[in-house]
Amino acid sequence: xxxxxxxxxxxxxxxxxxEDKGYFAPQGGEExxxxxxxxxxxxxxxxxxxxxxxxxxxxLIRYHRMLGYNTLWQVGTDHAGIATQMVVERQLEAEGxxxxxxxxxxxxxxxxxxxxxxxxxxxRQLRRLGSSLDWSRERFTMDPGLSEAVQEVFxxxxxxxxxxxxxxLVNWDPVLHTAISDLEVISEEEQGHLWHFNYPLxxxxxxLTVATTRPETMLGDTAVAVHPEDERYAHLIGRMVExxxxxxxxxxxxxxxxxxxxxxxxxxxxPAHDFNDYEMGKRHGLPMINILDDDAGLNNDAPEAYRGxxxxxxxxxxxxxxxxxxxxxxxxxxxLKVPRGDRSGVVIEPYLTDQWYVDARELAKxxxxxxxxxxxxxxxxxxxxxxxxxxxxxxxxxxxxxxWWGHRIPAWYDDAGHIYVGPSEAAVREEHQxxxxxxxxxDEDVLDTWFSSALWTFSTLGWPEETEELKIFHPSSxxxxxxxxxxxxxxxxxxxxxxxxxxxxxxxxxxxxxxxxGEGQKMSKSKGNVIDPIDLIDGIDLEGLVxxxxxxxxxxxxxxxxxxATRRQFPEGIAPFGTDALRxxxxxxxxxxxxxxxxxxxxxxxxxFCNKIWNAARYVLMNCENEDCGIAQDAEVELSxxxxxxxxxxxxxxxxxxxxxxxxxxxxxxxxxxEFIWNExxxxxxELSKPVLWDDHASAAAKRGTRRTLIQVLESWLRLxxxxxxxxxxEIWQTVAPMAGKSGPTIMLQPYPMADEKGVDSAANADxxxxxxxxxxxxNIRGEMNIPPGKALTVLFANGDERDKxxxxxxxxxxxxxxxxxxxxxxxxxxxxxxxxTALVGELEILVPMAGLIDKEAExxxxxxxxxxxxxxLARIQGKLNNAAFVDKAPATxxxxxxxxxxxxxxxxxxLQEQAQRIRQM
RNA sequence: AGGACUAUAGCUCAGUUGGUUAGAGCGCUACCUUGACAUGGUAGAGGUCCCCAGUUCGAAUCUGGGUAGUCCUACCA
Numbered sequence: 001x002x003x004x005x006x007x008x009x010x011x012x013x014x015x016x017x018x019e020d021k022g023y024f025a026p027q028g029g030e031e032x033x034x035x036x037x038x039x040x041x042x043x044x045x046x047x048x049x050x051x052x053x054x055x056x057x058x059x060l061i062r063y064h065r066m067l068g069y070n071t072l073w074q075v076g077t078d079h080a081g082i083a084t085q086m087v088v089e090r091q092l093e094a095e096g097x098x099x100x101x102x103x104x105x106x107x108x109x110x111x112x113x114x115x116x117x118x119x120x121x122x123x124r125q126l127r128r129l130g131s132s133l134d135w136s137r138e139r140f141t142m143d144p145g146l147s148e149a150v151q152e153v154f155x156x157x158x159x160x161x162x163x164x165x166x167x168x169l170v171n172w173d174p175v176l177h178t179a180i181s182d183l184e185v186i187s188e189e190e191q192g193h194l195w196h197f198n199y200p201l202x203x204x205x206x207x208l209t210v211a212t213t214r215p216e217t218m219l220g221d222t223a224v225a226v227h228p229e230d231e232r233y234a235h236l237i238g239r240m241v242e243x244x245x246x247x248x249x250x251x252x253x254x255x256x257x258x259x260x261x262x263x264x265x266x267x268x269x270x271p272a273h274d275f276n277d278y279e280m281g282k283r284h285g286l287p288m289i290n291i292l293d294d295d296a297g298l299n300n301d302a303p304e305a306y307r308g309x310x311x312x313x314x315x316x317x318x319x320x321x322x323x324x325x326x327x328x329x330x331x332x333x334x335x336l337k338v339p340r341g342d343r344s345g346v347v348i349e350p351y352l353t354d355q356w357y358v359d360a361r362e363l364a365k366x367x368x369x370x371x372x373x374x375x376x377x378x379x380x381x382x383x384x385x386x387x388x389x390x391x392x393x394x395x396x397x398x399x400x401x402x403x404w405w406g407h408r409i410p411a412w413y414d415d416a417g418h419i420y421v422g423p424s425e426a427a428v429r430e431e432h433q434x435x436x437x438x439x440x441x442x443d444e445d446v447l448d449t450w451f452s453s454a455l456w457t458f459s460t461l462g463w464p465e466e467t468e469e470l471k472i473f474h475p476s477s478x479x480x481x482x483x484x485x486x487x488x489x490x491x492x493x494x495x496x497x498x499x500x501x502x503x504x505x506x507x508x509x510x511x512x513x514x515x516x517x518g519e520g521q522k523m524s525k526s527k528g529n530v531i532d533p534i535d536l537i538d539g540i541d542l543e544g545l546v547x548x549x550x551x552x553x554x555x556x557x558x559x560x561x562x563x564x565a566t567r568r569q570f571p572e573g574i575a576p577f578g579t580d581a582l583r584x585x586x587x588x589x590x591x592x593x594x595x596x597x598x599x600x601x602x603x604x605x606x607x608x609f610c611n612k613i614w615n616a617a618r619y620v621l622m623n624c625e626n627e628d629c630g631i632a633q634d635a636e637v638e639l640s641x642x643x644x645x646x647x648x649x650x651x652x653x654x655x656x657x658x659x660x661x662x663x664x665x666x667x668x669x670x671x672x673x674x675e676f677i678w679n680e681x682x683x684x685x686x687e688l689s690k691p692v693l694w695d696d697h698a699s700a701a702a703k704r705g706t707r708r709t710l711i712q713v714l715e716s717w718l719r720l721x722x723x724x725x726x727x728x729x730x731e732i733w734q735t736v737a738p739m740a741g742k743s744g745p746t747i748m749l750q751p752y753p754m755a756d757e758k759g760v761d762s763a764a765n766a767d768x769x770x771x772x773x774x775x776x777x778x779x780n781i782r783g784e785m786n787i788p789p790g791k792a793l794t795v796l797f798a799n800g801d802e803r804d805k806x807x808x809x810x811x812x813x814x815x816x817x818x819x820x821x822x823x824x825x826x827x828x829x830x831x832x833x834x835x836x837x838t839a840l841v842g843e844l845e846i847l848v849p850m851a852g853l854i855d856k857e858a859e860x861x862x863x864x865x866x867x868x869x870x871x872x873x874l875a876r877i878q879g880k881l882n883n884a885a886f887v888d889k890a891p892a893t894x895x896x897x898x899x900x901x902x903x904x905x906x907x908x909x910x911x912l913q914e915q916a917q918r919i920r921q922m
Numbered sequence: 923a924g925g926a927c928u929a930u931a932g933c934u935c936a937g938u939u940g941g942u943u944a945g946a947g948c949g950c951u952a953c954c955u956u957g958a959c960a961u962g963g964u965a966g967a968g969g970u971c972c973c974c975a976g977u978u979c980g981a982a983u984c985u986g987g988g989u990a991g992u993c994c995u996a997c998c999a
Contacts, residue, residue: 001958258998261998262998274999276998483994588935597934611959611962612959615961619958782964783953789953880980884979885979886979
């Protein structure tokens with residue numbers, strides 16, 4: 001074995017082997033366990049958040065696979081309608097071609113080409129992360145099977161009246177030329193203005209003043225509203241005002257939606273361009289005047305002077321024109337929430353169009369019930385509240401998108417505008433007995449990508465056919481996802497699956513936090529703080545990283561800033577840490593919090609942990625290879641205290657890990673493993689094995705016992721660790737397993753170690769604690785007294801009881817080796833102790849004679865520190881016990897514990913004080 | 923506006939049903955290349971558990987209020 005762990009070559013080698021041998025496919029078993037991957041965008045690439053999510057899913061999958069479940073991790077990607085279409089359009093744009101130049105068919109062909117070309121990125125990354133996905137079952141939302149499912153669902157829901165077409169105000173993206181759903185609109189505060197316009201009363205004598213943040217919409221005003229109880233305006237209700245610039249007259253209406261306190265208390269009403277005004281317009285039967293076109297330019301229903309203008313140019317001109325007319329009362333600075341498209345970033349227009357909707361209210365009812373009655377559980381539970389809050393006030397879901405890339409809506413129209421929904425034109429004609437000469441045209445629109453994602457858990461398993469896979473693997477066991485898509489995806493999956501399959505899509509939703517950078521900032525391309533998980537695995541030099549982060553930046557200023565920040569943050573670039581270290585870092589961060597700050601220091605620490613594991617294995621192999629490890633049934637073995645203890649700790653650790661994984665607390669699982677492997681197995685057990693293995697006088701049975709324990713415990717914790725660190729464990733296990741009497745082609749398919757409660761040996765635990773106490777006591781004196789580590793010491797034990805005596809008798813070689821002692825002697829009862837530095841283990845005093853060794857002042861200072869600490873603690877305990885209320889009311893066991901503690905502390909304190917006294921007299 | 927979450931060592935975070943000497947990793951200090959590992963070992967320093975009040979024999983933990991921060995939902999023209 002190499003002296004240091006080199007992850008790169010073993011990782012790709014093992015992944016290849018696992019995949020080639022088909023270990024990722026379901027292996028059978030009585031109980032099924034399945035996870036459906038949240039499908040990433042097929043043309044995108046994985047970021048840190050994905051990496052985190054995949055690591056967690058893979059750990060769950062590997063864990064259950066080893067536990068013997070029939071385990072499926074379903075892999076696949078989605079077509080990401082808007083995002084993908086945008087990318088391809090941009091590429092075409094660079095060639096000076098628009099999609100309209102190409103035409104629909106040719107354009108879609110281009111998108112497929114792009115998908116083929118870029119689609120490998122995601123799957124490569126997934127493999128690099130070690131994800132044990134069943135690649136033989138890979139799916140894509142636009143596959144024929146899944147497309148058929150989408151169509152089937154659309155038709156069914158339409159026939160059930162749960163999908164309908166209607167003219168409504170939608171969120172219109174004037175750049176992408178499509179409607180988008182509420183969830184795809186991001187409203188953020190921006191600085192703007194509030195313009196106050198005077199609208200003259202029809203028939204002279206005065207005016208009303210309205211305030212608006214969007215002056216251009218005034219051209220579509222069809223009323224001015226005031227509050228019905230607003231005395232200032234009561235006399236005007238029912239009168240008309242002149243709408244400037246348009247030559248129209250509009251009524252003053254009363255509606256209690258109006259806030260009397262805001263602005264002037266008069267509101268201009270534009271039903272075709274504002275969601276609230278739309279509702280009001282419907283209440284009052286107002287006309288709806290749409291003044292915009294698909295580009296958000298002014299259309300022919302606007303006054304001639306403004307036709308064809310862009311909305312923001314029109315705004316300027318309208319303000320100027322109003323001012324020229326003396327109708328601009330004032331302009332105030334105003335902070336307002338501006339709605340922008342999450343993909344395009346442009347200001348979204350409420351726009352009146354025909355769209356398809358899902359009646360979400362109906363579907364939500366059983367979906368709410370399923371969470372209420374526990375059929376689906378969120379982990380952590382608090383997310384159920386978020387889910388309920390949204391579901392109980394759910395709005396109908398706009399599912400049509402004016403795009404070319406996606407599932408085309410299976411609806412046809414005749415010239416009279418009748419709608420026919422069905423699987424194909426022919427089917428529709430047949431069903432409705434339409435004459436051949438009647439022309440039908442298919443709806444141009446496609447469905448929201450989330451519509452197909454909502455069917456993911458069952459469409460991937462072959463639905464609408466009742467396949468064997470559906471029977472076995474659906475409902476899936478757990479959904480692993482970020483809280484940011486609870487509404488987008490989780491809720492919609494629950495609704496759709498319950499409706500179509502009358503069963504839940506999954507039993508548990510594990511909601512994890514979002515990965516942020518070291519400063520807590522969200523990672524985003526525009527901030528230039530993204531890290532590709534693969535760069536943490538393979539490493540990347542500074543120039544490469546800078547180039548990656550600034551690539552495709554439109555603004556040179558921003559690129560310069562990112563360049564500088566990157567150079568400051570990663571002056572050396574990023575070192576290669578390997579997949580196992582990255583994964584372990586993810587697990588250590590997987591607590592219940594909402595933010596996961598990714599600190600590069602953590603991964604470095606876990607890279608070191610990998611190295612530690614590697615070297616521990618090297619040590620074990622060096623000592624066990626070509627030796628009798630006592631594996632044979634009839635081998636005579638003798639187990640040392642340390643052997644029994646490490647076995648005991650292994651059982652405790654297995655139990656802790658099982659509990660942690662059961663609660664989705666991978667941070668606790670990883671911590672327990674780290675602690676056990678490093679602080680117990682490596683720091684103590686390996687050290688304790690040396691006095692046996694390197695002792696020429698030790699019996700063959702004792703050596704066999706220690707070798708067997710070394711190798712078997714190592715083999716066990718490799719399996720225990722495998723779901724978290726698949727590669728290093730496999731690599732080492734291959735060599736170690738046969739020596740431990742295990743066989744099998746891969747650690748992946750070995751049984752997961754189960755905790756054996758009978759294996760917990762509390763006597764051994766206590767004895768080792770004693771041993772550690774003595775060793776640490778001596779080391780402490782050594783360290784603080786500046787005694788060279790190489791100098792062997794003779795120590796005296798005093799005041800111990802029978803147990804101390806027998807413990808010493810049995811463990812003297814261990815003490816001598818680990819504390820570097822030349823000799824240990826008991827101070828005879830009543831014997832005069834030499835002046836010495838002292839450590840206490842319970843009642844037992846450990847004396848390191850000071851003659852020629854020890855600095856008097858240093859020892860006094862050390863004792864001073866110790867006694868101070870003890871005295872302080874003692875005072876606290878005494879205070880407690882002197883409190884009658886405590887002694888009366890606290891449980892007897894607690895009081896007893898405090899009493900014992902007080903006694904021990906008191907004795908210790910006295911001894912240290914005596915000791916100090918003697919040293920002072922030197 | 924409504925709601926949720928967070929506040930513990932210099933940094934990133936654990937801390938189960940109230941009873942610990944409040945922990946870990948990284949960083950820091952001193953010493954050490956001893957035959958698995960310097961990506962290491964040994965020892966150590968470092969905390970007003972955000973503030974105030976309450977419940978309790980006892981609060982990092984429970985309750986109320988406050989402060990600071992983050993986020994979600996809705997939205998006033």
